[in-house]
Amino acid sequence: MPRTEPARGMRDFLPEDIRRREYVIGVIRRVYERYGFEPLETPAVENLETLMGKYGEEGNQLIFKILKRGEHEASGQADLALRYDLTVPLARVVAQYQSKLPRLFKRYQIQPVWRADRPARGRFREFCQCDVDSLGSTSPVIEAEVCAAVSDALTELGFTDFIIRLNHRQLLTSILNAAGIAESLHGTALVAVDKLDKIGPDGVKGEMRARGVESAAAARLLELFELLTKQRDQTRNVLGDEAGLAAFENVEAIFAHSQGTSAATRLRFDPSLARGLSYYTGAIMEITVPDLAGSLGGGGRYDNLVGMFLGQSVAACGFSLGLERILVVMGERGMFPPNLTTTAADVMMAVFDAADAPHALRVARVLRQCGLRVLVYPDADKIGKQIKYADSLAIPFVAILGGNEIAAGTVTVKNLSAQTQATYDQAAAGGAILEELRQRG
Amino acid sequence: MPRTEPARGMRDFLPEDIRRREYVIGVIRRVYERYGFEPLETPAVENLETLMGKYGEEGNQLIFKILKRGEHEASGQADLALRYDLTVPLARVVAQYQSKLPRLFKRYQIQPVWRADRPARGRFREFCQCDVDSLGSTSPVIEAEVCAAVSDALTELGFTDFIIRLNHRQLLTSILNAAGIAESLHGTALVAVDKLDKIGPDGVKGEMRARGVESAAAARLLELFELLTKQRDQTRNVLGDEAGLAAFENVEAIFAHSQGTSAATRLRFDPSLARGLSYYTGAIMEITVPDLAGSLGGGGRYDNLVGMFLGQSVAACGFSLGLERILVVMGERGMFPPNLTTTAADVMMAVFDAADAPHALRVARVLRQCGLRVLVYPDADKIGKQIKYADSLAIPFVAILGGNEIAAGTVTVKNLSAQTQATYDQAAAGGAILEELRQRG
Numbered sequence: 078m079p080r081t082e083p084a085r086g087m088r089d090f091l092p093e094d095i096r097r098r099e100y101v102i103g104v105i106r107r108v109y110e111r112y113g114f115e116p117l118e119t120p121a122v123e124n125l126e127t128l129m130g131k132y133g134e135e136g137n138q139l140i141f142k143i144l145k146r147g148e149h150e151a152s153g154q155a156d157l158a159l160r161y162d163l164t165v166p167l168a169r170v171v172a173q174y175q176s177k178l179p180r181l182f183k184r185y186q187i188q189p190v191w192r193a194d195r196p197a198r199g200r201f202r203e204f205c206q207c208d209v210d211s212l213g214s215t216s217p218v219i220e221a222e223v224c225a226a227v228s229d230a231l232t233e234l235g236f237t238d239f240i241i242r243l244n245h246r247q248l249l250t251s252i253l254n255a256a257g258i259a260e261s262l263h264g265t266a267l268v269a270v271d272k273l274d275k276i277g278p279d280g281v282k283g284e285m286r287a288r289g290v291e292s293a294a295a296a297r298l299l300e301l302f303e304l305l306t307k308q309r310d311q312t313r314n315v316l317g318d319e320a321g322l323a324a325f326e327n328v329e330a331i332f333a334h335s336q337g338t339s340a341a342t343r344l345r346f347d348p349s350l351a352r353g354l355s356y357y358t359g360a361i362m363e364i365t366v367p368d369l370a371g372s373l374g375g376g377g378r379y380d381n382l383v384g385m386f387l388g389q390s391v392a393a394c395g396f397s398l399g400l401e402r403i404l405v406v407m408g409e410r411g412m413f414p415p416n417l418t419t420t421a422a423d424v425m426m427a428v429f430d431a432a433d434a435p436h437a438l439r440v441a442r443v444l445r446q447c448g449l450r451v452l453v454y455p456d457a458d459k460i461g462k463q464i465k466y467a468d469s470l471a472i473p474f475v476a477i478l479g480g481n482e483i484a485a486g487t488v489t490v491k492n493l494s495a496q497t498q499a500t501y502d503q504a505a506a507g508g509a510i511l512e513e514l515r516q517r518g
Numbered sequence: 519m520p521r522t523e524p525a526r527g528m529r530d531f532l533p534e535d536i537r538r539r540e541y542v543i544g545v546i547r548r549v550y551e552r553y554g555f556e557p558l559e560t561p562a563v564e565n566l567e568t569l570m571g572k573y574g575e576e577g578n579q580l581i582f583k584i585l586k587r588g589e590h591e592a593s594g595q596a597d598l599a600l601r602y603d604l605t606v607p608l609a610r611v612v613a614q615y616q617s618k619l620p621r622l623f624k625r626y627q628i629q630p631v632w633r634a635d636r637p638a639r640g641r642f643r644e645f646c647q648c649d650v651d652s653l654g655s656t657s658p659v660i661e662a663e664v665c666a667a668v669s670d671a672l673t674e675l676g677f678t679d680f681i682i683r684l685n686h687r688q689l690l691t692s693i694l695n696a697a698g699i700a701e702s703l704h705g706t707a708l709v710a711v712d713k714l715d716k717i718g719p720d721g722v723k724g725e726m727r728a729r730g731v732e733s734a735a736a737a738r739l740l741e742l743f744e745l746l747t748k749q750r751d752q753t754r755n756v757l758g759d760e761a762g763l764a765a766f767e768n769v770e771a772i773f774a775h776s777q778g779t780s781a782a783t784r785l786r787f788d789p790s791l792a793r794g795l796s797y798y799t800g801a802i803m804e805i806t807v808p809d810l811a812g813s814l815g816g817g818g819r820y821d822n823l824v825g826m827f828l829g830q831s832v833a834a835c836g837f838s839l840g841l842e843r844i845l846v847v848m849g850e851r852g853m854f855p856p857n858l859t860t861t862a863a864d865v866m867m868a869v870f871d872a873a874d875a876p877h878a879l880r881v882a883r884v885l886r887q888c889g890l891r892v893l894v895y896p897d898a899d900k901i902g903k904q905i906k907y908a909d910s911l912a913i914p915f916v917a918i919l920g921g922n923e924i925a926a927g928t929v930t931v932k933n934l935s936a937q938t939q940a941t942y943d944q945a946a947a948g949g950a951i952l953e954e955l956r957q958r959g
Contacts, residue, residue, distance in 0.1 A: 079567055081614035081827050084598055087561035089611050091618070092625070095557040111886045113863035113893030116536040120528035120644050121562055121630065122582070122600075126520055141563070144583045144596055146634045153594010155585055157525055159563075170530050173522035177532070179911055181896065183862065184533070189562065193587040203561050216896035218875050225879070229886075337880025386522050421624065422554035434659050438666070439778025445552045445670075452554030455622065455657035470620055 086194070086202030096417045098205070101234060101403055102187055105207045108230040109185040112222060114209050117184040119166035121191075125158045131165045131382070133355040139192045159191035163208040164356070164382065164395060171212055171393075172386035181213040187400075199371070199405045207374075210395030212383065217327060220360050220378065221334035223396040227364065227374060228339040230398065235412045239373065241343045242363045244350035245328050246377070248312070251321025252305070252348055256298035258290055266290050266298070267351045273302075274370070305348040312348075324359070331360060356382045362396060369406055374398040422452035424474045424490075424510060425467040431457035436483050440476065440503050447507030451476075468493055473517070474510050527635070527643030537858045539646075542675060542844055543628055546648045549671040550626040553663060555650050558625040560607035562632075566599045572606045572823070574796040580633045600632035604649040605797070605823065605836065612653055612834075613827035622654040628841075640812070640846045648815075651836030653824065658768060661801050662775035664817060664837040668805065669780040671839065672814070676853045680814065682784045683804045685791035686769050687818070689753070692762025693746070693789055697739035699731055707731050707739070708792045714743075715811070746789040753789075765800070772801060797823045803837060810847055815839035863893035865915040865931075865951060866908040872898035877924050881917065881944050888948030892917075909934055914958070915951050 083089050090098065106116075128140055142155035160166060163186045171182065187207045194200060209226050211219045224241055231239050253263050269284040276284070278299045285295040305312050312325045328346060335341050352361045352375055359378030366373060376396030384390035407413060424444055426437040434457070441451045452472065454463045460477065467475045477489045488506045491498040492513060501509050524530050531539065547557075569581055583596035601607060604627045612623060628648045635641060650667050652660045665682055672680050694704050710725040717725070719740045726736040746753050753766045769787065776782050793802040793816060800819030807814060817837030825831035848854060865885055867878040875898070882892045893913065895904045901918065908916045918930045929947045932939040933954060942950050 078613075078829050079827060080565060081610050083561050083610075083614075084563050084565045084568075087563055089561070089607075089614070090557075090559040091615065092556035092558065095559055099557075111889070111891050113866075113891055115533035115862045116531075116540075117533065118531040118536055120524050120530070122525050122528055122632065122644060124521060124525045127525075138587075141587070141598070142585045143600070144585060144594070146579075146582070153585070157582070159584070166530075169522050169524075173524075173530070174532065179862075180907070183893065191563065203563060211896070214896040216872075216875070218879065218894055218896035221876075221879055222894060222896075225883070334876045334879055336876050338883055386520060388519050421556050421620075425554075431657075434657070435662075435775045435777050438659065438662055438775055442666070442779055448552075450552050450554055452624065453659055453663060455652070455655040455659035455663075466621070 084202075086196035088201060088203070092421070093418065096419070097404060097408075097413055098400065100413065100417055101400060101407070102205075102207065104233050105230045105398060105400075106185065106187060108233060109207075109209050109226055111229070112183070112209070112226045114183045114185040114211075114226070117167070117170065117186045118188060119160065119163070119170060119186070121160055121189070122157050123160055123166060123169075125156055127169055128158050128161055128165060131356060131385070132161060133353070136161065136354075139194055141191050141193055160188070161192060162190050162354075163188060163206050163397065164210070164354075164379065167208075167210055167212075167395075168379075168382040168393070169386050171383050171391060175387065179213075181211065183209070183211045185209045199369075199402055201401060205400035207398040207400055208395055210393060212391055212393045215378075215380070215392045217330040217334045219392075219394045220331045220362075221338060221340065223376060223394060224331075224335060224340040224344065224362060225338035227376075227396050227398055228343050231364070231373070231403075232339060234403065234407065236366065236406075239343060239364050239366045240345050241340060242347035242350045242365065243328060243331060243344050243360065244347050244352075244362075245324040245360050246352075246357050247320050247324035247359070248316075248328065248348065249351060251316050251318050251324065252301055253298065254318065254321075255315055256301055257294040258298060262288070262290055266295075270298075270349055271351045271353070273349055278303075302349040306346065309346045327360060352377060360394070364398075366406060368409070369402060371402065372399070373402050373406070420471045420473070422450045422470075422472050423514060424449055424451045424476050425463070425470075425472045426451060426453045427460060427463040427467075427475050427477045428454070428457060429460055429477075429479045433457075433478055433480070433483060436478050440478060440488055440506075443503055444476065444507045444510070447511060449507055449510060464491065464493070473514070476506060476510075525643075527637035529642060529644070533862070534859065537860065538845060538849075538854055539841065541854065541858055542841060542848070543646075543648070545674050546671045546839060546841075547626065547628060549674060550648075550650050550667055552670070553624070553650070553667045555624045555626040555652075555667070558608070558611065558627045559629060560601065560604070560611060560627070562601050562630070563598050564601055564607060564610075566597055568610055569599050569602055569606060572797060572826070573602060574794070577602065577795075580635055582632050582634055601629070602633060603631050603795075604629060604647050604838065605651070605795075605820065608649075608651055608653075608836075609820075609823040609834070610827050612824050612832060616828065620654075622652065624650070624652045626650045640810075640843055642842060646841035648839040648841055649836055651834060653832055653834045656819075656821070656833045658771040658775045660833075660835045661772045661803075661819065662779060662781065664835060665772075665776060665781040665785065665803060666779035668815060668817075668837050668839055669784050672805070672844075673780060675844065675848065677807065677847075680784060680805050680807050681786050682781060683788035683791045683806065684769060684772060684785050684801065685788050685803075686765040686801050687798050688761050688765035688800070689757075689769060689789065690792065692757050692759050692765065693742055694739065695759065695762075696756055697742055698735040699739060703729070703731055707736075711739075711790055712792045712794070714790055719744075743790040747787065750787045768801060793818060801835070805839075807847060809850070810843060812843065813840070814843050814847070861912045861914070863891045863911075863913050864955060865890055865892045865917050866904070866911075866913045867892060867894045868901060868904040868908075868916050868918045869895070869898060870901060870918075870920045874898075874919055874921070874924060877919050881919060881929055881947075884944055885917065885948045885951070888952060890948055890951060905932065905934070914955070917947060917951075
């Protein structure tokens with residue numbers, strides 16, 4: 078027999094999974110729309126050249142590549158690839174439809190992406206991202222709004238303990254310079270810095286030395302991170318360069334603009350935050366909760382990415398919530414509303430005799446026209462077996478048609494939990510069931 | 519500059535497109551749920567071996583294949599593939615989770631599939647299918663229900679002129695036998711028969727002769743099709759074999775069971791209907807409308823497909839609506855409700871001075887808490903330019919904060935279409951705007 082589990086790192090979603098996913102997506106979408114973001118979708122498949130070189134060297138390797146079709150298939154040449162994130166396709170879309178899109182373009186996009194990553198707990202090869210992005214303005218209003226939007230979304234989902242860490246790519250560069258780390262070592266140093274949460278300051282110092290950063294510079298960098306985390310305003314004294322100071326003023330402006338928003342109590346300056354993706358140019362953000370290694374989402378400003386497709390730069394900034402991580406934490410904490418576990422149907426139609434099945438279908442139609450969800454039991458099994466089946470699926474009502482009912486134009490309705498039953502005119506049964514459902518709450 | 523259009527045969531969906539897609543998907547989903555179908559989703563990516571050999575020779579060639587990753591990439595070996603339809607993944611899922619699923623499993627699945635087909639009008643390489651399937655029963659109740667479900671969905675979308683053509687794989691085989699066509703030629707003959715709509719009876723006869731079918735047999739087959747289309751009950755006289763007669767009785771039972779459903783006036787017996795996919799074993803169905811070559815959807819019974827994954831056969835029957843075709847016809851006929859073209863926001867927040875932007879974000883929060891969709895204009899452009907921008911996006915209200923308003927805790931609200939304005943306490947503005955929106959209808 079062939080394998081029947083899904084491909085490695087991929088998942089099937091049974092009805093119960095879908096209801097949870099759709100609940101969370103519904104909340105996020107409603108919040109995003111309240112912020113004036115409009116929906117956008119792009120194809121799962123992009124030209125390979127659109128994606129290559131946008132995510133750094135590691136990203137290139139994790140892109141799923143699709144074989145060129147037809148006679149080229151044998152050569153193993155790839156010309157297409159699966160979407161790796163929602164940001165690069167957005168940049169392509171903005172370049173392609175610039176004349177059709179508003180000057181300030183605010184879009185949300187909730188779609189799966191694919192990465193050939195090593196699967197792990199909460200890390201899959203197909204996973205859903207929930208992105209908001211604003212294009213066309215460099216104002217800190219934009220950063221404040223995307224932070225507020227994701228704060229509202231998480232708050233509405235019931236999260237009370239998340240933090241949005243805020244930093245700035247240029248500020249980080251200036252701090253590395255101030256610590257005395259040569260520009261050529263910034264990349265490798267940041268790989269070490271990125272592990273601060275996992276391996277602690279001493280671990281990071283060790284790793285930086287292994288990567289060729291002088292001990293004194295590494296120590297100075299970690300001191301600076303500690304100092305600036307505690308006393309943000311010291312940044313002005315520590316940094317000598319204009320670009321770094323401008324970046325810090327941008328961070329300050331984001332804090333000031335967030336003052337009256339839901340993000341006000343969430344934002345924390347974190348001078349050590351690096352973010353992996355290579356396209357960020359300004360502010361960078363990441364959301365964490367205490368009981369999850371890794372983040373619930375992240376984002377930042379990327380003013381040059383659209384320019385790679387358009388030839389002229391377009392200001393851009395966004396935030397991406399990771400649906401899978403949110404679901405993992407909500408599941409572990411029991412944060413889903415109890416009424417998500419609906420049954421497949423409100424009513425099951427049962428018949429005594431196979432010859433009566435057409436009548437069952439007709440009465441089912443009448444009940445559906447009242448808005449009820451009706452499952453027609455397809456086989457003329459013993460009536461006890463049919464009722465048992467409805468009970469096993471937690472379907473609350475069984476509507477039974479026998480010869481007497483059909484002759485009289487009636488239907489008998491059993492309430493399985495109340496263990497009551499009553500016979501109604503076929504046209505009146507739907508209303509009676511709806512009333513009983515309302516009373517159950 | 520790199521290309522910015524989507525990959526060949528793929529599409530980007532801008533906000534207006536998405537609203538139409540979501541409207542149609544919403545209607546279909548609600549109807550499917552009313553029939554007791556539960557949601558299921560499977561990954562976009564399947565193991566290649568899961569898909570190969572399930573769709574016939576042409577299907578194998580149209581499957582998008584994904585390169586094995588890592589060091590194997592250079593060899594051009596593929597181990598994964600993009601989902602080609604929703605039926606084969608369903609069969610895999612039923613085999614995998616059999617012990618967790620109810621004995622009668624009714625699921626709907628609305629997801630994209632990918633085929634490396636030659637793109638044409640209404641034919642894309644990424645397209646969305648809306649499937650319902652019932653597993654676990656051979657009763658004609660099942661066929662009647664899937665036909666009724668798709669009928670209800672199309673009717674709710676406003677279609678009044680669709681037809682569900684109904685045939686049976688075994689009946690078709692028996693008719694070919696009765697016409698004197700050798701079993702070995704059935705496959706090639708059906709390829710010709712499949713073109714009946716396009717090239718007419720004489721064209722089909724010509725093509726059948728070219729494919730090695732004797733003229734007399736070809737002529738007899740087309741006569742039989744014509745006779746049985748007009749006088750369905752002649753089938754019993756024409757067919758001599760038991761299997762064909764049983765198939766005909768099954769077709770009759772599907773008609774009888776559909777009598778009281780919304781499909782009653784839609785079903786037409788069409789003895790020439792063949793359907794391309796190789797996994798069908800019983801009844802086959804296809805939906806057509808007069809102004810579209812090709813179908814809006816199709817389905818049938820496939821009692822052996824799950825067995826290819828499970829080793830024991832599971833009765834199964836389903837129907838698939840093609841979202842893209844439905845959208846094409848609805849667009850051409852102007853069938854979308856007018857209120858689908860909503861604007862990006864209800865209110866735009868404007869400020870006179872950049873320093874006031876934090877206040878704009880605070881007041882935007884208050885308005886959003888009333889349920890309003892609010893777009894904050896991010897830059898301190900001249901107020902006339904800001905208002906013009908709101909107007910260009912058809913945003914009906916602009917809320918303006920100047921120094922006076924901020925000092926007084928008020929906000930000035932302009933109704934752009936009525937050309938009126940009023941100043942409210944910031945806490946009262948949301949209610950006032952909602953009231954004006956209600957009056958506009």
